[in-house]
Amino acid sequence: MGAPRPLTHEEIAGHLAALPGWERIGDRITRTYAIRYHAAVAAIVTIADRSRRIQHHADLDLRIDHLRATLTTHDAGNRLTAADFDLAARIDAIVAAHQALPLD
Numbered sequence: 001m002g003a004p005r006p007l008t009h010e011e012i013a014g015h016l017a018a019l020p021g022w023e024r025i026g027d028r029i030t031r032t033y034a035i036r037y038h039a040a041v042a043a044i045v046t047i048a049d050r051s052r053r054i055q056h057h058a059d060l061d062l063r064i065d066h067l068r069a070t071l072t073t074h075d076a077g078n079r080l081t082a083a084d085f086d087l088a089a090r091i092d093a094i095v096a097a098h099q100a101l102p103l104d
Helices: 009-017 037-054 082-097
Strands: 023-025 028-034 059-062 066-071
Touching (some): 009 023, 009 082, 028 082, 037 066
16 A cells, blocks of 8 residues: 655645645644633544544644644655645544533
8 A cells, every 4th residue: 555645835735725724834734723621622532533533643732722733644754645634624623513612
């Protein structure tokens, strides 16, 4: 099967245009979400489950009022592949689903 194919700069630019809020930093893409701590914890559990299912994982940094996701493909020499942008879109949807207001 082989290692995933790294994307060209043009392909990366096209994928980024379709994912508002994500930015490229070298061979990684990252996005920071303003989200309440407990909502972010719930989102992380869902992200971890989806990541396991697709065998692609994000670096996640949780703080009191925000969550930062960073993606690169380790199997492609820490370069960006289509898998990174697929997971980025999934993370966007998961975080959006966990933005519910607390009941208290």
